[in-house]
Amino acid sequence: MAARLLRLYPGPPEDLPLAGAYLAHGLQALGSPAAPFVYASFVSSLDGRIALLDPATGESRFPPGLSNGSDFRLFLELQAQADCLITHAGYLRDLAAGKLDNVLQIGLHDPGRDLADWRLANGMAPQPAVVVASSSLDFTLPESLARHGQRVMIAVGRAAPAGRVEALRRAGLEVIVAGEGVRVEGAPLVRVLGGRGFRSLYLLAGPRMLETTLRGGVLSRLYLTMAHRLFGGERFQSMIEGSELGDAGRLRMASLYHDADGGQWFTQFEPVCP
Structure with a gap:
């Protein structure tokens, strides 16, 4: 039997198929080059863990049981609606080391084979562009980006x-300056990408990019999967970092789904003060 969800909010409650639940949000049509639709997603335990840190090395690891096939399908649906994916150097280093799977292309994973056709039917490019946000510039681009003809941009701070x-530019890569310091800042990055015609931007860049897009008032929606599990652990990573956000961190719930079989809530939040 195909996976089902119970949408609890907004009401009245409705039973619906899991496949297609996030495609129905139509994110690819909500933004414009003048105001791109910027969205992020995280999977968290009930005690706020998105990753556990190795006590000896400090390296992060995804706790077994935090994610499952249901939230991965919905992740792929979010990915499919993006004109541009924003990732970071840490992900590319882990990808090169074989620690993480490649999720930079659409329609190549079994749960989402249909999504390549969905993009074409909705007038989108076969594959999204990819932005790598980095302060260290210490990474290697996966060959899959060139093989699938994806536009690649490197985002840096002015410092x-x-x-x-200069070496990146000599290698023919497109470099975006977004921020006055060493780190990439969310608001100028979104402005530059909008100026290049992108309408929907999906953040795959972790807590730092979530924080800077919230502070800059450019995040449109946060997708949060909450696994009905407690992990504990003295060293862990949560989905936000940095100093206190104040009003920039105020969110309102836009929708809530319950996955009884997978033991998860799928929630969507929008900033109160975008």
């Missing part, structure tokens, strides 16, 4: 190492 930036 990024000049020699490395």
